[in-house]
Amino acid sequence: MADIDIRKVEKFYGKNQVVHGVDLNIQDGEFIVILGPSGCGKSTLLRMIAGLEEISNGEISIENTVVNQLEPRERGCAMVFQNYALYPHMTVAQNIGYALKVGGMRKAERMQKVEATAKSLGLDQLLDRKPAQLSGGQRQRVAMGRAIVREPKVFLFDEPLSNLDAKLRVQMRLEIRRLHRTLKATSVFVTHDQVEAMSLADRLVVMNAGRIEQVGTPEEVYHAPASIYVGGFIGSPAMNFLPCGVSDCGTFAVIDNTSFRLPVDPEIGRTIAGQSVIVGLRPEDLKIAPEANDPNLLTVAFDFSEEQGSGRLMHGRLAGRDFVLHSAGRHHPAPGAPCSLAIGAESVHLFDPTTEKRITVAGAKTGQTGTLPAAFQKTSDVTVSGAIQ
Amino acid sequence: MQKRAYFKANWLAYLFIAPQLLIIFVFFYWPASQAMYWAFTLEQPFGGGNQWVGLDNFRAVFSDETYWASIWRSIVFAALSTGLAMSMALVLALFADRQLRGYRFFRVGMIWPYAIAAPAAALAFRFLFNPQSGVFAYLNTLSPGLWNPALSGVDAMTAIIITQAWKQVSYSFIFFLAGLQSIPRSLIEAGSMDGARVMRRMLDLQLPLLAPTIFFLLVINMTDSFTDSFGIVDILTEGGPARATELMVYKIYVDGFQGLDYSGAAAQSLVLMALVILMTFFQFRFIERRVHYT
Ligand SMILES: Nc1ncnc2c1ncn2[C@@H]1O[C@H](COP(=O)(O)OP(=O)(O)O)[C@@H](O)[C@H]1O
Ligand SMILES: [Mg+2]
Numbered sequence: 001m002a003d004i005d006i007r008k009v010e011k012f013y014g015k016n017q018v019v020h021g022v023d024l025n026i027q028d029g030e031f032i033v034i035l036g037p038s039g040c041g042k043s044t045l046l047r048m049i050a051g052l053e054e055i056s057n058g059e060i061s062i063e064n065t066v067v068n069q070l071e072p073r074e075r076g077c078a079m080v081f082q083n084y085a086l087y088p089h090m091t092v093a094q095n096i097g098y099a100l101k102v103g104g105m106r107k108a109e110r111m112q113k114v115e116a117t118a119k120s121l122g123l124d125q126l127l128d129r130k131p132a133q134l135s136g137g138q139r140q141r142v143a144m145g146r147a148i149v150r151e152p153k154v155f156l157f158d159e160p161l162s163n164l165d166a167k168l169r170v171q172m173r174l175e176i177r178r179l180h181r182t183l184k185a186t187s188v189f190v191t192h193d194q195v196e197a198m199s200l201a202d203r204l205v206v207m208n209a210g211r212i213e214q215v216g217t218p219e220e221v222y223h224a225p226a227s228i229y230v231g232g233f234i235g236s237p238a239m240n241f242l243p244c245g246v247s248d249c250g251t252f253a254v255i256d257n258t259s260f261r262l263p264v265d266p267e268i269g270r271t272i273a274g275q276s277v278i279v280g281l282r283p284e285d286l287k288i289a290p291e292a293n294d295p296n297l298l299t300v301a302f303d304f305s306e307e308q309g310s311g312r313l314m315h316g317r318l319a320g321r322d323f324v325l326h327s328a329g330r331h332h333p334a335p336g337a338p339c340s341l342a343i344g345a346e347s348v349h350l351f352d353p354t355t356e357k358r359i360t361v362a363g364a365k366t367g368q369t370g371t372l373p374a375a376f377q378k379t380s381d382v383t384v385s386g387a388i389q
Numbered sequence: 390m391q392k393r394a395y396f397k398a399n400w401l402a403y404l405f406i407a408p409q410l411l412i413i414f415v416f417f418y419w420p421a422s423q424a425m426y427w428a429f430t431l432e433q434p435f436g437g438g439n440q441w442v443g444l445d446n447f448r449a450v451f452s453d454e455t456y457w458a459s460i461w462r463s464i465v466f467a468a469l470s471t472g473l474a475m476s477m478a479l480v481l482a483l484f485a486d487r488q489l490r491g492y493r494f495f496r497v498g499m500i501w502p503y504a505i506a507a508p509a510a511a512l513a514f515r516f517l518f519n520p521q522s523g524v525f526a527y528l529n530t531l532s533p534g535l536w537n538p539a540l541s542g543v544d545a546m547t548a549i550i551i552t553q554a555w556k557q558v559s560y561s562f563i564f565f566l567a568g569l570q571s572i573p574r575s576l577i578e579a580g581s582m583d584g585a586r587v588m589r590r591m592l593d594l595q596l597p598l599l600a601p602t603i604f605f606l607l608v609i610n611m612t613d614s615f616t617d618s619f620g621i622v623d624i625l626t627e628g629g630p631a632r633a634t635e636l637m638v639y640k641i642y643v644d645g646f647q648g649l650d651y652s653g654a655a656a657q658s659l660v661l662m663a664l665v666i667l668m669t670f671f672q673f674r675f676i677e678r679r680v681h682y683t
Contacts, residue, residue, distance in 0.1 A: 071581070073581065081578070087576065
């Protein structure tokens with residue numbers, strides 16, 4: 001049972017704190033992806049699990065053993081580095097077999113294992129080559145082989161795909177996922193690429209400036225971002241944010257000549273009435289309503305667009321901010337014409353402007369996975385009317 | 390494309406390199422040509438011009454038993470002082486690279502000896518090696534007469550080897566440290582993830598990756614101990630006792646400027662030069678092939 005327990009872990013470089021009290025429990029066999037922008041402390045956290053970096057405060061245990069004082073070799077983790085860190089003077093076979101050699105395995109057995117591993121990665125023709133004679137993708141495979149051959153309890157990956165070209169990256173991503181299904185070893189994968197993170201993760205850990213913002217399945221993180229930060233970080237193009245004042249349910253507040261109604265869960269509607277909130281709307285959740293200038297709906301004029309093939313990104317301005325809509329299909333609104341937007345209750349994300357956290361109420365339905373957002377109907381009984389501040 | 394400034398008038402270019410060329414000419418080509426001249430000629434007994442004698446000077450040199458002894462001695466000296474200097478430098482560099490406590494101080498301190506001229510270093514070691522009052526005199530408290538470089542040839546040889554090695558350590562140290570620091574940290578980390586401990590990582594990863602540096606330093610140190618050990622020998626032992634430390638360079642000086650046999654000394658210089666060239670050639674031919682460059 002190689003579960004990993006991270007308790008109140010902090011990391012200081014001198015006086016500079018880069019990891020702030022991280023708590024995380026990783027189940028045996030789980031594929032965890034740590035996602036965050038460059039410099040947020042992902043690698044540092046991973047390296048503390050590996051034993052390459054001292055843990056300043058807190059505790060990490062693997063299989064119920066506190067590993068703070070253990071050497072990397074005593075922790076049973078294998079790591080794939082971003083630059084692969086292959087031994088340049090050794091052949092592919094020697095690279096893959098080095099850990100086994102150090103572990104004292106006899107040569108015949110070792111070669112057998114190395115060959116089996118190389119075969120499973122399609123490297124069996126390259127065993128006698130040096131790393132310098134390999135392509136980027138092949139090097140990446142050797143780095144994987146070096147980790148796999150040891151049959152470790154835990155796999156650690158530090159942005160292993162970021163040096164590959166886009167096509168190879170997608171291919172290796174699938175292979176890693178497939179590999180995890182057969183090996184079933186606990187894996188921690190660090191990346192700054194949200195697509196990679198979403199497609200690999202059993203559970204996603206979103207980090208920001210040394211803190212965990214949210215832990216959850218990719219669906220949870222996408223459909224119910226726990227904070228403005230997560231909402232803005234996950235999803236491309238980024239979520240639109242509108243600071244709004246909320247009037248009482250069922251009535252309009254007209255400020256700045258822009259007022260509109262949004263459907264929300266009744267419980268939440270009651271708690272936010274009369275307050276300020278930040279409304280998050282994903283560009284891909286917005287639909288253009290049949291009626292162009294509905295006074296009850298959010299109305300935007302889109303003045304330019306980017307063709308994406310699968311649809312079009314429509315850019316406009318709303319209350320002095322950029323506002324983006326992803327218009328699927330082939331029929332798009334004409335540039336400059338005002339469009340009213342139909343928004344389903346599931347697509348409305350509400351955040352507290354002071355804490356920047358998601359506003360939730362026990363049992364509320366906002367942002368849950370479900371059917372595609374139904375277009376807002378004026379007859380809907382629960383709405384929140386708001387006005388952009 | 391970057392635009393380069395270049396000079397239409399070639400004389401300006403020549404003017405710029407003239408000082409360097411002059412130095413090379415005066416201190417290298419001129420003495421070398423003089424050595425050539427003297428090596429194949431002999432001054433007449435009462436002066437009045439040199440006579441062409443072909444290879445006579447070389448025959449004389451090679452039929453001299455003391456010369457063969459000095460060649461053998463030089464080889465021993467070069468091998469031992471190079472080995473000692475490089476192994477000490479490597480150990481020190483490995484420690485400095487591990488960033489143990491105080492490594493910043495040692496990293497700088499280790500480089501200082503390189504700034505000291507050979508005669509000055511030799512003078513300091515003359516005090517250290519003094520059998521009555523030097524640090525090495527403690528050896529004599531263990532057993533009287535154990536250490537006396539003025540009487541024992543082996544002791545004297547030991548003394549010049551240690552001094553030469555000490556002088557060479559810092560140079561090798563700088564290169565080893567630079568070499569170690571150019572090995573990507575993640576390689577060493579990969580090694581420790583693979584289960585290798587400090588010593589194992591040094592042997593399996595750091596040393597093989599240092600091979601180009603080791604080879605370079607081998608060539609430099611060997612050459613240096615053949616050609617640049619004059620100051621140390623002259624101040625520490627003057628070639629004694631009983632020629633026990635008379636290296637090839639020192640014998641050139643003794644025969645040429647004390648024995649006033651210019652032709653013999655010139656012939657010896659050419660032999661020394663040929664030996665160093667030959668040695669370097671063999672090093673490149675047989676050792677470099679086993680060096681892995683990344
Ligand atoms: N050895 C170090 N010494 C000092 N600061 C460091 C060191 N390593 C990383 N940092 C700092 O810690 C922060 C987190 O780094 P890192 O974990 O590598 O970020 P990420 O992997 O998320 O891009 C960065 O601000 C970085 O500058
Ligand atoms: Mg990183």
